[in-house]
Amino acid sequence: MAVNGNSNTGTNGAGDGGWRESDSDTFVDWGGYFVPHRDSQIRIICDLVAPAGNGDGYVELCCGAGHLGEALLRAHPRARLLALDGSATMRRVSRQRLEQFGDRAEVAAFDLADGGWRRLPWAPLAVVSSLAIHHLDGDQKRRLFADMYGALKPGGSLIIADLVEPTTRPSRAVAAWTWDAAVRQQAMAHDGAGDPYRRFVELDWNLYASGEPDPADQPSPLLDQLNWLTEANFVDVDVHWMLGGHAVFSGRKAA
Numbered sequence: 001m002a003v004n005g006n007s008n009t010g011t012n013g014a015g016d017g018g019w020r021e022s023d024s025d026t027f028v029d030w031g032g033y034f035v036p037h038r039d040s041q042i043r044i045i046c047d048l049v050a051p052a053g054n055g056d057g058y059v060e061l062c063c064g065a066g067h068l069g070e071a072l073l074r075a076h077p078r079a080r081l082l083a084l085d086g087s088a089t090m091r092r093v094s095r096q097r098l099e100q101f102g103d104r105a106e107v108a109a110f111d112l113a114d115g116g117w118r119r120l121p122w123a124p125l126a127v128v129s130s131l132a133i134h135h136l137d138g139d140q141k142r143r144l145f146a147d148m149y150g151a152l153k154p155g156g157s158l159i160i161a162d163l164v165e166p167t168t169r170p171s172r173a174v175a176a177w178t179w180d181a182a183v184r185q186q187a188m189a190h191d192g193a194g195d196p197y198r199r200f201v202e203l204d205w206n207l208y209a210s211g212e213p214d215p216a217d218q219p220s221p222l223l224d225q226l227n228w229l230t231e232a233n234f235v236d237v238d239v240h241w242m243l244g245g246h247a248v249f250s251g252r253k254a255a
């Protein structure tokens with residue numbers, strides 16, 4: 001099913017220069033090494049969502065290969081999940097991962113930047129997203145936060161794990177080396193030779209270290225995003241974790 005009729009071809013809704021199907025292939029293969037402490041980030045999000053009663057559910061924006069969705073449905077056995085992504089490859093892989101949950105999980109196409117899907121079929125108890133909101137520019141993020149506030153069930157949360165923009169040159173350098181070090185450590189733990197780290201460097205994946213950052217990557221400063229959450233009327237706005245330019249932060253819609 002496509003939410004409001006979106007489909008995708010070679011690139012998804014990010015448009016020209018946006019996320020490509022080849023990026024999906026790369027990320028499916030290497031994401032577990034390229035993301036610092038992915039298991040911890042996933043656990044933090046699972047801990048932060050309000051526990052779901054029967055009929056309640058979560059919506060995931062840009063679900064990728066479905067790792068977060070799988071963890072959410074395991075941690076919250078009465079929850080359902082609507083997992084959205086613009087990439088056909090990602091939807092295929094996440095459907096395979098989530099089929100174990102039967103009709104508790106639905107995977108659908110959407111374009112993150114589009115407004116149509118934001119009239120969601122049911123009010124979620126949480127909207128979650130990992131490593132995707134940075135494909136929107138600042139104004140689009142601001143609008144997304146306001147729209148998600150409108151879509152959420154009272155008491156529900158918007159929980160984001162994402163790349164954030166360092167505000168100074170030294171803090172960019174810190175983000176670059178701390179991300180690099182985390183990937184090197186994860187790669188060494190994997191095979192003792194660090195092959196995934198070599199791939200990370202070859203692909204120029206660390207946008208804080210890159211001389212030619214991809215224009216599709218538009219991270220915003222963390223403080224701006226916390227302010228946009230507050231402006232959208234979220235309460236309990238907080239940062240839960242941060243390393244290597246990756247942050248997990250959230251806001252709650254008052255009950």
Ligand SMILES: C[S@@+](CC[C@H](N)C(=O)[O-])C[C@H]1O[C@@H](n2cnc3c(N)ncnc32)[C@H](O)[C@@H]1O
Nearest residue numbers: 013014019062063064086087111112130131132
């Ligand atoms: C870096 S991956 C992250 C995947 C997953 N959330 C994770 O953390 O493992 C970025 C994801 O965002 C999706 N994406 C990027 N731009 C998009 C857009 N404009 N509309 C829909 N999906 C988009 C990609 O297809 C991809 O699955």
